[in-house]
Amino acid sequence: MDELIEAARDVQEQAHVPYSDYTVGAALQTADGSVYVGCNIENANYSNSLHAEEVAIAEAVKEGHREFDALVVSSGARDGVTPCGMCRQTLAEFCEDDLPIVCDAGQGDDGSDEVTEYTLGELLPDTITEEMLE
Template sequence: MSNQELLKEAIAIKNKAYVPYSKFPVGAALLSRSGKIYTGCNIENAAYPVSCCAERVAIFKAVADGVYDFSEMTVAADTERPVPPCGSCRQVMSEFFDSSMKIHLSNTHEQTKTLTMNELLPFSFQSEDMGERG
């Protein structure tokens, strides 16, 4: 699958975002190693902390489907620079993505910036950091 195909999926789901407060729609398309695409859009709530970003929606849909192996993700928003994921999304992404996985970030003009997971969140908190418990 090409980056352009994944970008089209991210843009299509972006248009379904529920953003009555911020008016800032974001779409994400996550490609599993098996070739299935999981999409997500941001979903807001009047109580902002319970809102959920597009990246996490796509990841959670895949995980709820029993999928944990991914090859790449594209994120799209109506921004001037390629849209960076928030810190919460980066941490969730680091939980499920290999450090070398490519993440394509896109903007209004469909320009993309590609980073690896490690470039997006270097020195991330990992399960190994918790040590043995119990």
């Protein structure tokens, strides 16, 4: 998990956040062990902004991946940020309820990474699914 945390932290350097100055990075691991990263990209029309998790999953899906093992989300504030509702629903399109989502809360006094771990199902219970649309 340490490599995913580091990848989520590193990609924040690429974030475009002229309005909020709040960087977010995400690292998504596929079933075959590949890692895709994304950072937030703000737009003056906030509703057109891209979230780090969206960017990471879009890259992975574009490359043909449809099975995922873990997601790490990190902000520059190291505040334990979780994916927003929109990102949770996007993840639910491709991921099972048991997908681990690790939220970076920085480093403890001993230098170890402090994280909070959820499952997608905990963060988005009773999600909208393809079956509901039929």
